[in-house]
Amino acid sequence: xxxxxxxxxxxxxxxxxxxxxxxxxxxxxxxxxxxxxxxxxxxxxxxxxxxxxxxxxxxxxxxxxxxxxxxxxxxxxxxxxxxxxxxxxxxxxxxxxxxxxxxxxxxxxxxxxxxxxxxxxxxxxxxxxxxxxxxxxxxxxxxxxxxxxxxxxxxxxxxxxxxxxxxxxxxxxxxxxxxxxxxxxxxxxxxxxxxxxxxxxxxxxxxxxxxxxxxxxxxxxxxxxxxxxxxxxxxxx
Ligand code: URA
Numbered sequence: 740x741x742x743x744x745x746x747x748x749x750x751x752x753x754x755x756x757x758x759x760x761x762x763x764x765x766x767x768x769x770x771x772x773x774x775x776x777x778x779x780x781x782x783x784x785x786x787x788x789x790x791x792x793x794x795x796x797x798x799x800x801x802x803x804x805x806x807x808x809x810x811x812x813x814x815x816x817x818x819x820x821x822x823x824x825x826x827x828x829x830x831x832x833x834x835x836x837x838x839x840x841x842x843x844x845x846x847x848x849x850x851x852x853x854x855x856x857x858x859x860x861x862x863x864x865x866x867x868x869x870x871x872x873x874x875x876x877x878x879x880x881x882x883x884x885x886x887x888x889x890x891x892x893x894x895x896x897x898x899x900x901x902x903x904x905x906x907x908x909x910x911x912x913x914x915x916x917x918x919x920x921x922x923x924x925x926x927x928x929x930x931x932x933x934x935x936x937x938x939x940x941x942x943x944x945x946x947x948x949x950x951x952x953x954x955x956x957x958x959x960x961x962x963x964x965x966x967x968x969x970x971x972x973x974x975x976x
Pocket of ligand 1: 930931
């Protein structure tokens with residue numbers, strides 16, 4: 740049966756659907772020798788589909804890992820500046836995995852990597868409202884007024900943020916720690932929300948994503964998600 744190319748690419752575990760759409764637009768997807776257009780379909784039993792020279796085969800076993808990302812790693816598959824990649828921490832995994840969303844170079848914590856494009860799409864698409872909890876340390880004081888602003892939503896250059904939840908505020912000598920729960924995934928969202936309030940983030944760690952947390956996974960290490968956890972993620976609507 741013919742399926743949309745971005746779906747076939749995601750099922751083959753090469754990338755998320757969104758990334759696959761970009762590849763199609765960039766002319767990197769070739770069907771029977773001709774560059775494909777967005778919206779094209781193919782049937783893998785009849786058509787030869789190549790992505791950057793690699794032929795799409797049958798769907799491979801799907802795996803997802805939960806990594807506790809350290810600071811100083813980029814969560815992309817390549818880095819023009821030659822910095823360390825999160826995939827360098829998965830040396831003993833033979834499958835080619837890609838990160839589900841991004842954490843900044845200096846953000847730590849929970850990052851999923853998968854070869855399941857559908858799963859990546861479901862988790863990262865704002866429509867699905869997946870909750871992410873970040874532990875934040877800022878210089879200075881988080882005032883009650885600032886908490887209200889974060890909870891109400893702040894205006895960033897790419898629009899207003901949705902209401903967030905702020906918990907567990909603790910003041911220390913040099914600053915203030917708190918937890919913030921958001922369900923959007925705007926670029927550098929937490930840092931930018933803090934900047935708008937005049938706060939500088941000195942530490943940022945994602946500690947929870949939906950029902951997943953970092954328990955038992957030290958910094959720089961990862962674990963495979965269980966089948967039950969994968970099923971639970973598949974149910975995210
Ligand atoms: N918000 C940020 O500012 N950075 C991240 O890496 C994740 C969320």
